[in-house]
Amino acid sequence: MASIPESWSHMADTNAVVRFIDVNLRGAGQVMFQNNPVTGLLFIVGIAWGAYAANMPPVAIGAVVGLLVATLTAYALHVDPATLRIGLFGYNGILVGAALPTFLAVDPLLWLYIVIGSAVSTVAFLAVANVFKTWGVAALTFPFVLVTWFLVLAAYAFNGVPIASMGPPAIPQEIAATAAVIPTDAQFWLDSFLNGPAQVFLIGNGVTGVIFLIALAVSSVWAALFAMLGAAVAVLIAVLFGADTATIQAGLFGFSPVLTAIALGCTFYKPSWPVFLYALLGIIFTVFVQAAMDVALTPIGIPTFTAPFIFATWLFLLPKENLAPVRHDRAAHAVVGEKVVAGKSASATVVVTNSKKAK
Amino acid sequence: MASIPESWSHMADTNAVVRFIDVNLRGAGQVMFQNNPVTGLLFIVGIAWGAYAANMPPVAIGAVVGLLVATLTAYALHVDPATLRIGLFGYNGILVGAALPTFLAVDPLLWLYIVIGSAVSTVAFLAVANVFKTWGVAALTFPFVLVTWFLVLAAYAFNGVPIASMGPPAIPQEIAATAAVIPTDAQFWLDSFLNGPAQVFLIGNGVTGVIFLIALAVSSVWAALFAMLGAAVAVLIAVLFGADTATIQAGLFGFSPVLTAIALGCTFYKPSWPVFLYALLGIIFTVFVQAAMDVALTPIGIPTFTAPFIFATWLFLLPKENLAPVRHDRAAHAVVGEKVVAGKSASATVVVTNSKKAK
């Protein structure tokens, strides 16, 4: 068994086709910060399962198309090879490709939309990474969110790409002030917990959630544990504050906290007790940001995507250099560009090497 | 009388409890850029007076809780001691704690909300200060606004923290085109003028306004004068352009211009005639931004808080390095980190010392 990864790794180094597949699988894995082709493969399996179960195969096909187009665009733009090698040019494209058929009707023009959106996601990754490396912080999934927000908003103005399941735009209403009854059935808690990780790829399916947690554990047990922590805390906080139970059960309060937990708990900071408490505060705040953005986007009828994770995580990453407990753990390695080591467990911290930054 | 500040200062240097109190009082003072414990104490007195008069004691209690939690969070995060010492980790927390009970119902979960929000305000201060020090500009009260916007927006989706006095979300309407009658009663002008400074802490009370002006004068006569200038210009411009008179009288066009006036007139630039004219333009523009944001936030039903001050002041501070008249006045001292001198009149320009900035 140990020889399979080794021989795959060897083949990827010597054969251009295998390397291209490897780059794409790592791209899928980087959605949850894992530079690991097996994790990426299992993510795609989980998406396929969920799309099949929901009778929405275009979601899985779109995801693969988006991944391939984003990666090919990166090749065409002659981007930094080390950054490309670890999959950082694929993770936004796969999300663009999964999101568009989830919310828009499957129409000939939708596929053109996916191709253009995925290609632009690669440009957007370069742009966002360039801005945020100023403060040693990663682009996260903001390129995906930015590009996809524009595309789904534009769909309201385009006959050619009709809305399937989004909106309609409306004035936000305060949630009914009925007593928040804490649900007691196990199904509610199980669904809420497992749909959290699954919704990272916009899938509402518990089996997909399990596959995603296994996929994480293959690459990093810490990542799987923090994902579970994020999912659990999100459900508890959303229930405690009396959020809508159907929304909780669909996993829609959980996907952003899952990502925040992996990012803060074990990707950009090294696991420790202070980091655990800091990440916990970040996870809780992500739940508030999720609720807030659900309200704020109601008048324009678009989903938040992973924006709550992005905004909360940036807020908790930007102080990095000034946090004493962290300084002693990781600051020595925090210089952008240092960890670009293809094939090793380099994380998405590394955005773009930039040996020639003007000035 | 002169010996009281001296002996307080001595006690703060030698006794940890006194120092902690001193740090918190300076934190209150920094809301209007004053690194002065007496100013901070008078600000808290003014809040307490206004809260008592409006029969809303939770506003004053929340303010103190927010201040303490934000400061304690800073200690827990081992932040830069010099920055902590001058109160820069308290001024956002006190505003979070005053704002939440003003707009949300007083409920058990509200207090948890205040504690989490104040703790996150300290993280947000580190984040925002880290970003803006790139251009030598202070975080201002943006950490407060950002965190509190998320919390009050989320309240629309949470049963556990009902809305008390905010919104409801609605489509903005153009103000009725009736002739704008300039009010002639003295009460209108007095209220409008004094409620401006008072509303910096979300208090609509003329006595509080007077207390705040005295509090400023204790620390800096220039600050008190510019606060009055900001309040007066705001009322005149709002009346001239025919804004809603009830809103003007409540001080809701004045609090942001008051802050802009202190910031531009005598905090980040040194008082002079060119600076006076530049600040005047900034004050007038702040009134326009206030009106604009009142409209823009109507569909999501949340207050602007001090965002108009922040956006206008950032706009007028960012050119700092390229303005010739200013260059000769202050540019020599404008390097971030230089003015961190605890116990002296260092201002909020100084955000976070960062002797180890990566790259």
Place this chain on the structure above:
Amino acid sequence: MASIPESWSHMADTNAVVRFIDVNLRGAGQVMFQNNPVTGLLFIVGIAWGAYAANMPPVAIGAVVGLLVATLTAYALHVDPATLRIGLFGYNGILVGAALPTFLAVDPLLWLYIVIGSAVSTVAFLAVANVFKTWGVAALTFPFVLVTWFLVLAAYAFNGVPIASMGPPAIPQEIAATAAVIPTDAQFWLDSFLNGPAQVFLIGNGVTGVIFLIALAVSSVWAALFAMLGAAVAVLIAVLFGADTATIQAGLFGFSPVLTAIALGCTFYKPSWPVFLYALLGIIFTVFVQAAMDVALTPIGIPTFTAPFIFATWLFLLPKENLAPVRHDRAAHAVVGEKVVAGKSASATVVVTNSKKAK
């Protein structure tokens, strides 16, 4: 004929009044990145023609007032002389002055509004340029958009500056799902194509469009060609995706792509086949951003202005330093501040020289 530019250039160097006129004309030209007084003069002629034809002379008068006030404010602020000389302090002011009378009623206070807004546009240019030079990217027309958004939003709250033709704010609706019939009459295609360049200055007039294209060609044939490419691609994409035909015919899908095309195709990158394909992707994406922002701004009832161009172009400029094909073309010259050569074909890349940037 060749001697007229030369003698004008000589007069501008020696006579302060001629130089002031020259600076203002270059300011008009910089709206489409042309540091050329003849281009600027023709732009003003095109505006005047369109304003006269629409019986809206205040649009042309406002444009000239805004240009003069913005430039005079720059003199008053003692900005960098080389940057001032090439017109970079005028292009936002002329747009503020053209936009306000287009959307607001002509009222005594409107003129005060234009004067204040144009003056602030100069401050905003310094601010935005200062931020974006961090990544070697230009301010584009964002200072105009930012200031004018605040002013037109505020108009909803001010009796003194009534709305003329904007909004009303409303919940966005999905475009009717009737089959998108591709228009076949030549008038539709001609209007759609020529109104694109014209709407850069908010003019809906085909003759103005022709004048603007000639004005570009006087300075740069590439600029005129890319402007036509942007206008043509915008119409085709908007028709293909089934956007509202009246909006297309009015040129409202074209003005941002025209600017994106000039910016990406021949201003900030050097024309080549890879750059052509990259610019083409940027132009198409600008059409999507235009549709998206039209929807997103519906609840607050304000126009997008040139924001779709700005956001798309920033996205495609920020990767500049990391793009291999571009690196070989232009990176050697990409250092901000290098190209400030008054009277030469320096472009708007150059934002503000900053020989004394504090760290």
